[in-house]
Amino acid sequence: MITSVEPERVRVLNDATVRTRDYVLYWMQSSHRTEENPALRYAVERGDQAHLPLVVYFGLWQTYPEANLRHFRFMLEGLAEVARSLESLGIRFILRIEPPDKGVLDLATNAALLIVDRGYLRQQQLLYRHVAERCPCSLVQVEGNVVVPVEAASQKEEYSAATFRRKVTYHVDRFLHPFNTGSPERSSLGLDLPTLAGETTDALLSQLTIDRSVLPSALYKGGTAEANRRYEQFLDNRLGGYADNRNDPGGDGGSDMSPYLHFGQVSPVTLAVLAQEQGGNGTPAFLEQLIVRRELAVNFVRYNGNYDSFSSLPTWAQKTLALHHADPREYGYSLNELEHAATHDPYWNAAQKEMMKTGKMQGYMRMYWGKKVLEWSKTPEDAYPAALYLNNKYEIDGRDPNGYAGVAWCFGKHDHPWGERPIFGMVRYMNAKGLTRKFEMDQYLENVRQGR
């Protein structure tokens, strides 16, 4: 079937056929938005071609790995907006509290065709496979949370940004096309399919049996409108100076888009197109992070089945860390001490507190933070899961390819060997002196104290 979505974004996941049934079904799983969502666009076009209404489904999975109240609130704030937006397009939104594979298979009984968007983590792959094996109709996946589809960019795990950059940038222009999704020909609002979509975020949250130990962020509200508002401010005030300011922990140089990108509440294509239109000195540096670094992380998770463990590291990094396994540590902290920000280092403690309070640690501090978890843990093998645990528990953007690649980078992934030193071996080292030499760190401490 011909649609306006680039063919590289589309793949068929099972052998079943398109049938004559009641509706086309879009299972929204990782792209929580109606703006510039290629899976939604594809679903609208396929529905129109078959003269069938389109139904969108979202299953609220209470036991999603490592998800807690902070993540659920942010996500539900976004889904409330999706519900309103779909209604304005004449599309029925079925939101239910249930394992999504079960819910989508129930609805697929009457579907002519099932469409799903694409995430890359293990739990998402398992879900897609489970549904593909049981789905009675054709299941098509549309990849919309990257600029360049992961297999189009590269067919293998890339060694570093240096090897990946040329490959991905070769394709970028072809995929940087903004578009609008119009209403389907046939409304599905009249279909009698039970949904919780009209309920408030608070009402939905109160029905969930989830980990409530991490409070929602007072600083970051979820949803596409909030992402757009923040991004506009970034374009107006900060993109120009991005190359110089993005690393400064005490400054405000970043776009703060990572929580919104993580839930697919905003499209990386939209962000890249707007940054390109604006132009200026900061744009190349910003696109380097948004496309090259972010999609290198997707490449890592896509091609390295051990992306969440120490064994994902390159051989040189594993070897050098093993050689320094038993090196004496000047400071040693348990996971509990790290979690409670109880180290001797005020900058590290501030970074940990920033993440715990706001749900988003400043980018440069994430590197310093991860390096110190490696330095102060008993062994690198203890440090690796500790860093992932804390990152995924407190960051709104945690449980993301970027988080797995970010932690791996602290242990040598996507980097090259440096001079040999204790504990780190040839893995790159960072220290507090470097922070104070380069940045106004008192300002960072003050920002964290004030909850900014």
Ligand SMILES: Cc1cc2nc3c(=O)[nH]c(=O)nc-3n(C[C@H](O)[C@H](O)[C@H](O)COP(=O)(O)OP(=O)(O)OC[C@H]3O[C@@H](n4cnc5c(N)ncnc54)[C@H](O)[C@@H]3O)c2cc1C
């Ligand atoms: C130890 C560690 C853990 C990390 N954990 C996460 C995580 O859980 N989730 C997450 O999204 N990012 C993570 N990062 C990557 C990066 O720090 C954040 O994406 C960035 O700080 C988000 O802030 P921003 O949106 O203001 O970024 P900006 O500077 O405005 O960059 C724009 C976008 O580019 C991407 N980007 C920026 N820096 C990187 C990078 N180093 N690697 C890959 N993509 C990047 C992000 O999608 C970001 O939103 C981690 C990095 C490290 C070193």
